[in-house]
Structures are given as structure tokens and as C-alpha cells.
Amino acid sequence: MVVHDLSFAVNQGDFLVVIGENGVGKTTLIRSLLGFLTPQEGTINKQAGLRIGYVPQFRNLDAEYPLSIRDFVALNFPNTIRPWLSRDERHRLQQILEQTKLAETAERPLGLASGGEKQRAYLAQALLAAPQLLIMDESTASLDNEMKFELLDLVSRFQQQGLSVLFITHDWELAKHYGTRYLHLMPQEYEQGPINELPASSEEGDE
């Protein structure tokens, strides 16, 4: 799908919910932000050196996936030649594992972890690099209701400490609960504003 004339901003500490039906260009939007795609016209102004953490929607890890949760999260230290983790890196890793409530299960293989633990591990891996903007693509889609709130509670704790969040979803309840601003993508048009101006459901939004 094509996104036309889209203009929006994410400020520090925002929890921007990008909401819309499948096929309106949510994925295209993320890919442009991450620099995988270049817009045909217009610009994407990113603060120079902005660190973006990205939690993709799909991961192909089966039950035989061998790495422990700790080792999986630690993969996101790629830019050093030293093969083992430094003391600072180990400390940072432990801190993130605790903040994402993974410290107790960190030695278990990720392949055998629950759905909620897996999503928290994906989140922890992205947060390890201390991003300023976190992009989450439908991270709650495969979770049951309780786990959805558990995951986003964690995220909003990081947001309160200054992390900007861009959360892609089509769950209106979650959007209203956690968002501070919204960006509603529709075929050929979009709306945005503070979260309390978000219409109650997609049906009303289409009118």
C-alpha cells in the first residue's frame, strides 16, 4: 500500500499509537522510518544519531531454539570485536533482564518459554541498545488479554523514564489505555491528535 502526504512527529516521552486496518500502510511506515525504504517524495527528519529500537512482529523461533533467554537478549551487542561480554555489558544485560521481569527465567531456553516471556525477550533485546525511540509492530497480537497489559505496563514504565514509543496495533482498547497520541491510518487519509480525541472504535472512525 501507499502512504500519501503523511506528516506526524514523535516527541520524547510520547506513546504514539499507530492504528488502522490491515493494508493501510503501517508496515510501509515503519520500514521508511527504519530506513529500509525511501519515500518517493518528502523527508523523514530524524534527530541526528537517534537510536531506534525495533521489535518486529514475527520471529521464526521454534521449540528447538537453543539459546537461553539471557543469551538471546545479549545478541544485541553486535558492534564489538571482543567475543565475550565486558563487565559493563553484563551489568547492562542483567539490568534489562530485571526490568523486563526475565531475570528468574533467564537461563531457560527461549524455545520453551511462554508467549509472554518471548515477547518480553524481544522487547528486552531491543531495549538493550538503549534506544530513544522504540517501535513495536503488533507485539501484543499473539498474546492473551492479561499478557497484553503486562507487556505494555512494562513498556509504559520505560516511557515514563523518557523513552518515546511508537506502537502499531489494531487494538483500540490498548490504544486508548496506553497511548498519549494517536495516528489513525485509513485508506487515502489519516487523522492524528491527543489520545482522548481518538474515536471510540474503527466504525466511528470510518465515518
Place this chain on the structure above:
Amino acid sequence: MFQLSFMRHAFAAATIIAVVSGMIGVFVVARNMSFLTHTLSEIGFSGAAFAVFMQWPALLGMLLFTTLSSVIVGQLSSDETRRESVISAVSALFLGLGILFLSLSNKTASSATSILFGSVVGISLPEVWQLVILSVVVFAVLLLCYRMMKFDSFDDVGARANGLPQRLLAIVFLILVAVAVSVASQIVGSLLIFILLTLPAASAKYYTHGVAKMILLAVLFSLVGTWLGLYLAYLSNWPVSFFIATIEVLIYGSALVYRWRVNN
């Protein structure tokens, strides 16, 4: 046994081969590339046959063919289903070429056997040194990009999300596999090469959950197989490849049993 110089060379070569293949094998298994490894060994056979035909050292022909073809495979589309069939086609072509080269060089029977199934007796001291040098190169390259290679191999989605140079890593890795295949086939032969490149690593992943520990364990499993295999071959006069294959399969079988018991 160690009074015989060829046995000393064989043990030295086996040790180097076990270390390289255990190390690379962990990434081969993580990247789901066992099938490609098998193909590269067939291409290696063809390269060795070409070398016999040209009267070059077999290792040179293998290195030439495997590295060239791995770069080509690296350029192939990432469309998974087509990739498998293209790889099959390539391997069929190279097996055919290998047989042609051997037939043209009038050395068919004995050379073919030693290329396909390996031969310990033939390894000279200079050849041991060639293996040492190649292995040091493989080890150094892997060490330089260890963290990126680890990320890309064990979580390609995450690696893409973090903007790692995946195409470059894929090609570097294929070249490393090509060299490892050429090195390892000196002992087990090109038909059985994938045994050392896949089974020890596939077994290791059931026992431990960290990459470095998996590498250590895979190297250990390869060492057990090659050392014990050589010893048994020395005692019995049976082919060393037979013993290595059997030992590695037994190790893999016990790893599966271990996993089943842990999970039940």
C-alpha cells in the same frame, strides 16, 4: 601407533579438522544450512577431481570450486523454496563434472575412493601445515565478526531490525563453510563431510544454551569422533570414515535421548 609418521600426521590433521568443523558447524546448524553443506561437499568432490585432472593438489581444486560456488549461492535470491531446487541442480551438475574429470584423467577407481571417502594414510607434513594455515584464517575471520555472525545466525529477524550487514555476513559465512568443507574432507572424504559439520553441533545444542558453550561442546564431540575413529581404524584396518560416522551418529542419538528425558 605414534611411531608411524602417517599416524602422527593423521592425528594432527584430525585435531585441526575437528576444531574447525565443530566451530563452523554451530553456525551451520543455527542458520539451517545443513543441506547447503552437503552440496558444497559434492562441489568439493568435483573440485578435487578437477585438480587430479589438472595434476594439482586436491585441496587447491576443492578450495577453488567451493569458494567460487559459495559466492554464487550467496548471490541467489533469498526465496527459500527456489533456493533449494537451484542448489540441487548445481550439486547434480558438479557431481557429473567430477565424474567426468576423473574419467578424463584415467585415475578413476582409487582417486575417486580417496576423494569421496577420505584417506588418512595420504596426509604429509606439508599438508598438515596447509590445514593449520587455513584453519587459522577461518578462526581469525570468525573471531573478527563473531558477535555479528552470532546475532545474524541465531536471530536473523533481530539482526535485520538492527541493520546488520546481512548480505555481507552471508557471503563471508559461505566462504568460511567452503574452506571448512575443503579442510574437513581431507580426512572423512567429501561424501561424509557433513557428518563433522552438522552432527556434533546438532548434538551440542541439546546439552547447552549458550553459543560459546555450544562451540566448545561441538568441538569436543568432533574430537572424540575423529580421535577414536582414527584409533579404531588403526586397530581394525577398517575405514576411518566408517568409525567417525558411527561415533557421531551415536553421540547425536544420545543427545536426542537426553533431550527427550529432560523434557519428560
